Amino acid sequence: MRRGVAAFLGVLALGAFGDVARAQGLPRLHVLAIDQYADQLTVAPHEQFHVTIRVVVAERRERLDELVLGDLDNCSIVGDERLHAPLPKGMEFTERLTLEADAPGTATITPAYLDAINPSVGRGLRYSAKQVIRVRVTAAAPIDATFRTFVALLRTLLLVGAAIVAALIVLVVFLLFAKRRVRSSAPAAVAAVEIPTARPPSREIQLADAVRRYRSSRNQEALLRLRGLLFECAGADHGATLADALRRLGAGDASLRFALSAAERAAFGPAGERERAGDELLSALEAYSGRLAAKPPV
Amino acid sequence: MNIANAASVRPRAVTVAIGATIIGQSEAVDALVLALIAGGHVLLEGAPGVAKTLACRALSAAIGGSFKRIQFTPDLLPSDIVGTRIFDQRSGDFATVRGPIFANIVLADEINRAPAKVQSALLEGMQEHRATIGLDTYDFPAPFAVLATMNPLDGDGTYALPLAQLDRFLAKVVVGYPSLAEETEIVARYGAHDVEFRSDVAGPDDVLAWQREARTVFLDDRVRDYIVALVRATRGARYVEHGASPRAALALAAMARARAYLEERRFVTPDDVRDLAPSVLRHRLAFDYRAAADAVDTQAIVGEIVASVPAP
Numbered sequence: 001m002r003r004g005v006a007a008f009l010g011v012l013a014l015g016a017f018g019d020v021a022r023a024q025g026l027p028r029l030h031v032l033a034i035d036q037y038a039d040q041l042t043v044a045p046h047e048q049f050h051v052t053i054r055v056v057v058a059e060r061r062e063r064l065d066e067l068v069l070g071d072l073d074n075c076s077i078v079g080d081e082r083l084h085a086p087l088p089k090g091m092e093f094t095e096r097l098t099l100e101a102d103a104p105g106t107a108t109i110t111p112a113y114l115d116a117i118n119p120s121v122g123r124g125l126r127y128s129a130k131q132v133i134r135v136r137v138t139a140a141a142p143i144d145a146t147f148r149t150f151v152a153l154l155r156t157l158l159l160v161g162a163a164i165v166a167a168l169i170v171l172v173v174f175l176l177f178a179k180r181r182v183r184s185s186a187p188a189a190v191a192a193v194e195i196p197t198a199r200p201p202s203r204e205i206q207l208a209d210a211v212r213r214y215r216s217s218r219n220q221e222a223l224l225r226l227r228g229l230l231f232e233c234a235g236a237d238h239g240a241t242l243a244d245a246l247r248r249l250g251a252g253d254a255s256l257r258f259a260l261s262a263a264e265r266a267a268f269g270p271a272g273e274r275e276r277a278g279d280e281l282l283s284a285l286e287a288y289s290g291r292l293a294a295k296p297p298v
Numbered sequence: 299m300n301i302a303n304a305a306s307v308r309p310r311a312v313t314v315a316i317g318a319t320i321i322g323q324s325e326a327v328d329a330l331v332l333a334l335i336a337g338g339h340v341l342l343e344g345a346p347g348v349a350k351t352l353a354c355r356a357l358s359a360a361i362g363g364s365f366k367r368i369q370f371t372p373d374l375l376p377s378d379i380v381g382t383r384i385f386d387q388r389s390g391d392f393a394t395v396r397g398p399i400f401a402n403i404v405l406a407d408e409i410n411r412a413p414a415k416v417q418s419a420l421l422e423g424m425q426e427h428r429a430t431i432g433l434d435t436y437d438f439p440a441p442f443a444v445l446a447t448m449n450p451l452d453g454d455g456t457y458a459l460p461l462a463q464l465d466r467f468l469a470k471v472v473v474g475y476p477s478l479a480e481e482t483e484i485v486a487r488y489g490a491h492d493v494e495f496r497s498d499v500a501g502p503d504d505v506l507a508w509q510r511e512a513r514t515v516f517l518d519d520r521v522r523d524y525i526v527a528l529v530r531a532t533r534g535a536r537y538v539e540h541g542a543s544p545r546a547a548l549a550l551a552a553m554a555r556a557r558a559y560l561e562e563r564r565f566v567t568p569d570d571v572r573d574l575a576p577s578v579l580r581h582r583l584a585f586d587y588r589a590a591a592d593a594v595d596t597q598a599i600v601g602e603i604v605a606s607v608p609a610p
Binding site: 238239240241242243264265267268269270273 | 516518520521564565566567568569572573607608609610
């Protein structure tokens with residue numbers, strides 16, 4: 001394609017500049033491409049813009065001084081930067097012009113050109129970029145690039161925000177719908193039923209039962225159970241001694257104090273004394289049980 | 299619930315007699331009488347001036363009999379306690395001179411100020427109730443009891459009693475300071491008057507009768523098991539390196555019987571055992587280095603051990 005463009009450019013320039021080229025000793029170059037373009041088409045007065053001219057030749061050379069820039073109208077050159085880079089077959093030259101618009105209206109840059117002898121045909125030709133660049137120089141300040149970026153960013157943010165809001169709405173609707181479904185499909189709650197538990201017998205009942213057992217059979221097992229209940233009645237814990245129980249009882253029930261002492265003798269006294277201590281215990285318990293029965297129920 | 303016995307006087311009379319002289323210190327007084335009934339020896343530990351020696355003298359005065367006091371010092375010799383044989387120039391033969399240990403009540407004052415050799419001489423007699431002088435062995439008079447005192451405050455010039463020797467004492471009583479009211483009464487009573495003792499309230503024969511009768515006090519199997527459980531609980535307890543020996547269980551049973559006898563009961567109750575356990579056990583335990591490192595109260599440890607065992 002590049003070869004075609006170059007041949008076309010060569011045909012255009014051949015007739016007009018053939019004699020001049022021969023006369024001036026033009027370089028022999030296979031010009032494969034030449035073009036130019038601007039980075040902005042609308043600028044404000046005194047605003048800078050760039051025009052880039054690109055030339056591709058088949059020959060390997062470091063400089064291309066034969067390139068002639070086009071005419072400038074309503075703008076002026078502020079800077080000029082030249083670069084070249086090797087290609088697999090040839091060299092690419094890039095010249096980047098920094099221009100500044102002068103006044104409102106139109107800034108015009110005519111095509112850059114290059115005069116050279118085409119080795120393939122042996123004649124001098126003018127290779128031109130052809131494009132005339134026209135940049136409009138406006139009176140009003142143009143939209144700043146930063147502002148444009150900001151606007152674009154704002155637009156993006158608005159779009160993203162709108163998408164999130166839409167997603168949330170969809171989610172809320174979905175959850176409400178799902179909840180309604182669960183509620184409608186959940187089985188009816190089972191009413192809590194209080195299971196009646198067996199209430200332990202009162203201490204009076206336990207004591208009466210222990211007395212009955214001890215009265216029927218005066219063995220150590222029945223005595224120890226009875227003694228333990230008497231300790232509980234006095235407020236003493238398991239593992240306490242008679243002194244502990246009496247201390248907890250204080251100046252309390254005299255019949256219980258007497259019963260506790262009798263139980264101690266019946267439990268730890270010598271065998272000959274246990275029978276009598278048992279009798280004293282039972283008589284003391286009768287008095288104590290009578291006091292308990294006389295108490296009004298709480 | 300009177301106990302029929304051969305004694306002419308009850309041991310409570312001795313307690314009352316000592317209490318007439320000693321103001322307060324009821325635990326020490328009770329321990330002295332209980333140990334006398336149980337046929338054992340008592341170690342009293344307390345600061346100087348808290349009536350340790352006075353209580354011992356009051357006890358010996360109350361029960362009559364012979365009383366000897368030995369002031370233990372670092373230069374004391376075994377012969378100063380047990381006695382020796384001396385050459386009698388008139389008869390041309392050796393004569394035996396019995397030492398102060400031959401008495402019904404021996405007060406070993408500040409026992410930890412004598413070296414181990416002297417302590418051993420005393421403790422051998424405490425165990426055997428006899429002493430050998432030369433080639434002959436002589437029995438001590440009965441009843442025989444050693445009442446030893448020691449001062450815990452002075453560390454200089456004292457010799458710690460080995461655990462094996464402490465084990466010979468039936469009980470160890472820590473004698474504390476009197477209360478405000480007691481101290482006021484001490485000053486009021488003895489500020490301008492000498493201390494008076496009630497003498498011969500009972501006799502040595504009464505004491506022997508008490509000892510015999512106390513041994514017959516009934517000890518129920520469950521109370522016996524409680525005693526054993528208490529003693530065994532000292533082994534492996536926290537801060538305790540060496541627990542009490544079976545001798546401690548025997549001592550606790552003897553002291554519990556003595557207390558029941560003193561209170562004129564024919565049987566031992568768990569309360570007797572629990573109340574006496576600290577005084578019987580406290581000097582028989584060896585505490586490990588952690589007790590010293592943590593600066594724990596060893597008396598409190600004994601109390602915790604006793605409280606950890608449920609009574610029957």
